[in-house]
Amino acid sequence: MKEKLGSVEERELFFPPKEFCSKAVIQNPEIHELGQDREGFWNEQGKRLNWFEPWDTVFEWDYPFAKWYGGGKLNAAYNCLDRHLEGARRNKAALIFEGESGDRRVLTYQDLYREVSQFANLLKSLDVEKGDRVTIYMPMIPETVIAMLACARIGAAHCVVFGGFSAEALKDRIQDSQSKVVITTDGSYRRGNTIPLKANVDQALPSITCINNCVESVIVVKRTGQTVNMIEGRDIWYHEAIKNASIHCPAEPMEADDMLFILYTSGTTGKPKGVVHRVGGYMVGVSTTHEWIFDLKEEDVYWCTADVGWITGHSYLVYGPLSNGATIVLYEGAPDYPEKDRYWEIVEKNRVTILYTAPTAIRTFMKWGESYPLSKDISSLRLLGSVGEPINPEAWMWYYKHIGGERCPIVDTWWQTETGMIMMAPVPGITALKPGSCTKPFPGVHIEIVNPMGDPVPKGESGYLVIREPWPAMLKTVYGDDKRYADTYWSQFSGAYFTGDEAKWDDDGYFWVTGRVDDVINVSGHRIGTAEVEGALTDHPLVAEAACVGRTHEVKGQAVFAFVSLKEGISAYEGLINELKTHVVQKIGSLARPDDIFLSTELPKTRSGKIMRRLLKDIAEGREIGDTSTLADAAVLNFLKENMDAQK
Ligand code: 6R9
Helix, strand or coil: CHHHCCCHHHHCCECCCHHHHHHCCCCCCCHHHHCCCHHHHHHHHHCCCCCCECCCEEEEEECCEEEEEECCEECHHHHHCHHHCCCHHHHCEEEEEECCCCCEEEEEHHHHHHHHHHHHHHHHHCCCCCCCEEEEECCCCHHHHHHHHHHHHHCCEEEECCCCECHHHHHHHHHHHCCCEEEEECCEEECCEEECHHHHHHHHHHHCCCCCCCCCEEEEECCCCCCCCCCCCCEEEHHHHHHHCCCCCCCCCEECCCEEEEEEECCCCCCCEEEEEEHHHHHHHHHHHHHHHCCCCCCCEEEECCCCCCHHHHHHHHHHHHHCCCEEEEECCCCCCCCCCHHHHHHHHHCCCEEEECHHHHHHHHHHCCHHHHCCCCCCCCEEEEECCCCCHHHHHHHHHHHCCCCCCEEEEECCCCCCCCCECCCCCCCCECCCCCECECCCCCEEEECCCCCECCCCCEEEEEECCCCCCCCCEECCCHHHHHHHHHCCCCCCEEEEEEEEECCCCCEEEEEECCCEEEECCEEEEHHHHHHHHHCCCCEEEEEEEEEEECCCEEEEEEEEEECCCCCCCCCHHHHHHHHHHHHCEHHHCCCEEEECCCCCEECCCCECHHHHHHHHHCCCCCCCCCECCHHHHHHHHHHHHHHC
């Protein structure tokens, strides 16, 4: 059977070392079969958390809305902090912070508990109550994690906005969530420079339309020491306000189905969606997957390099590991600051045992060469993880060899903002690995690959990745828009959640996710909606129309390629392309900056006026152009083909 498969990589199996398997958290090869009784399985896993009230039902399914652990009451911060204070974990390092400029802080579980309680009391003193929203716009510093847990402690939903987003993107997210409080810093460090976060907040707030009580206060944490403009009656310095806050703050008992946080993510339309996660199912899901997939042991030092502004930062930097009582590393800066060995220096210094990072980072390290990891002692590593986009087998092999010393299993984890938890990944003590495959669905998770009619495809074939059965950390809804939730995720295939991804199922039943099939571009593991970038471009006064596609990029996975037509009578001038790129950065953030902008008099459209992105993608990738039969005007295409090189 196996010989039928195409590449060498698909046939090559890597078995985790015996030494690793014999000590693994999960050694039972029948664990996936046990997971087939989903209700029984997740009932059992629910018991890993501390509950104020037990649940009555594991899940109720009112398609497409699910309720998990109905009747149960718990608190996420309590599960990440209080329950670890009883025994030896009290004085264990919960968080090791590595600042970009070399400063370092270690907080034990007791320290973290105290700081979270104080922050929670500060929020309470600002009238933040259960159900309110709080926007967090911060760099990777301990106070960011503290702020998240403080919200969770009092039952407010946090909305973390990535610190690299622009004032305008921040505005949209505060507006949609109607946050009562914004927490930010004076600024953030990036490669020795500073980025003015507070100034972005100041720019965002005046144009927000408030429905009720939105943004009454801004809490400012001092980080860079740069000058900021504090507005009397609205802005508060954290270090001053916290002085009087009590160190006792009871954790609010939350219904399992109550909202824990909102996280905005890009989709196929211009407006980012507020993905809502709830306390109970989410916490069970991330806690279980974190322990099993990362093979977490009491003495591990676990480092997830993702920014807290993304779902990976929420689930596998904060809630998963802290609920499991792990020691986490939090690094503020860039991988090449001050030198290209910074990650390996952090691994050496802290004896990091588990490293979870993204393929784009691995490809960057590959490009820099193995001398950097070689120059440090990284022998403490015992398990490696990958997330965010498909990992190409070459990058997998490099990671395996040069970072893992051929002794560390690699867990390639497939999941999404909406799934909340890892859905497909090896369980490292029992799963043989194939470079480039996320292997199999996690126990208790049901995933299928289907054809356009929604029927499962046979082994060896490709199709659309769908999830038919509810899972505990699934999104509850899109914030304030149940209809959008149902339409976006549950309407393409009847009876199933559509992931937006395409995948192949090989003869061994291993899954190979190949990428998005919707209008989402994955740049360095960050989701960018083509409609968002197009919206930013057409916002420029000279632009008539814009169409964006993803083009393969050696390091970033994909890069944004934009086709732009200018308004009638406008001709291009020197510097216009850069001006357009800067405009996108101002509207969204530098992560959305197009690598290429191609100016064209017209864009290829169907007779009904739809831009044919498929053809633009062929052009951007420099490959043969596909079926053009529905194209209204073939001359446009010829123009594009002929002028592409000239503009490059
Ligand atoms: C966790 C996260 C989700 C999209 C997802 C898919 C891609 C993530 C992947 C992967 C192949 C993996 N993706 N992990 N593709 N293999 N291991 O990244 O969430 O930012 O919402 O992105 O990322 O295309 O649909 P999110």
